[in-house]
Amino acid sequence: MSDPHILLSGEALALAMPRQDMLPKYHAWENDPGTISGYGNQWAQSWEVRAAGYERQRGNERFQQFEVVRLDDGTPVGMTILEVNTYVRTAEFVMVLAPEERGKGYAAEAARLTLDWAFHLAHLRMVWLKVLEPNAAGASAYEKAGFRPGGRLRRSGYWLGKPVDELLMDAVPEDFPGTSAVATALGS
Template sequence: MSAPHILLTGNGLALGMPRQDMLPEYHEWESDPRTLLGYSAQFPQAWESRASGWERMRGNQGLQQFEVVRTADEQAIGLTTLHVDAALQKAEFVIVLAPDERGKGYAAEATRLTLDWAFHVAALRMVWLKVLEPNQAGVTAYEKAGFRQAGRLRQSGYWLGKPVDELLMDALPADFPGPSAVAN
């Protein structure tokens, strides 16, 4: 495996450039049943689709992805993604953590670092996300990072095979819980 290319360092995590040689790991994280549950997805993406998407992603300015790296051992533990709408200066946020790294408080810091980049480097005016209402751990992590609840899509997702609401959350630069790792 190649060494991570770190872009922004926080307290215990850093954001780096995604690495092609890590694609099998990323695919494994994205195919985990608990990941699929959190995305309200029913089936994993085929390896061939994920691998062919790498080249399309690299040339797509509207899709900015970061590898989440634990600074203590430089271990990749997740990915964050900004689906950027450049014309409106906003983006949708998505996160996936390696299954073994969930529940350790990493989601809030990885989200905060991604918002830091979005507001202080990319100059976005707003970032939003959708989260399934039963995913209270996710809601809490997003709130710690600066997101606020903005609405709901009723019965638009599935959790353990049952329809559930998706919460809409958004963050503005004024909501960012400093200090900024970019500014330091």
């Protein structure tokens, strides 16, 4: 495995460039039953589809991917993605954590670092996400990162085979909590 190329460091985590040699691990995380359930999917994705998707995505400026790396040992713990709408300067936020890294408090810091990048480097006006209503831990982590409740899509998702509401959350630069890692890195 290649060494991570760190882009932005936080307290315990960093955002790094995605690595092609990590694609099998990303694929395994995305096909974990907990990930599939959390996204409300019903099907796993084949290796061929994922590998082809990586090739299409890596040169796409509208699909910004970050590997989330633990700073103390360089271990990758997840991915965050900004699906950018360049016309209106907004993005949808998506995150997946490695199954063995869930429940360790990484979601809030990974989301916050991604918002920091989105607002202070990409100059986006707003970032939004959808989270299934039963995923209270996810919603709480997103709120800690700076997202605010924005609405709901009734019965638009599935949780353990049952229709559930998806909660919409959004963040604007004014919602960004605390000190920016971007500003710190730039000495501002």
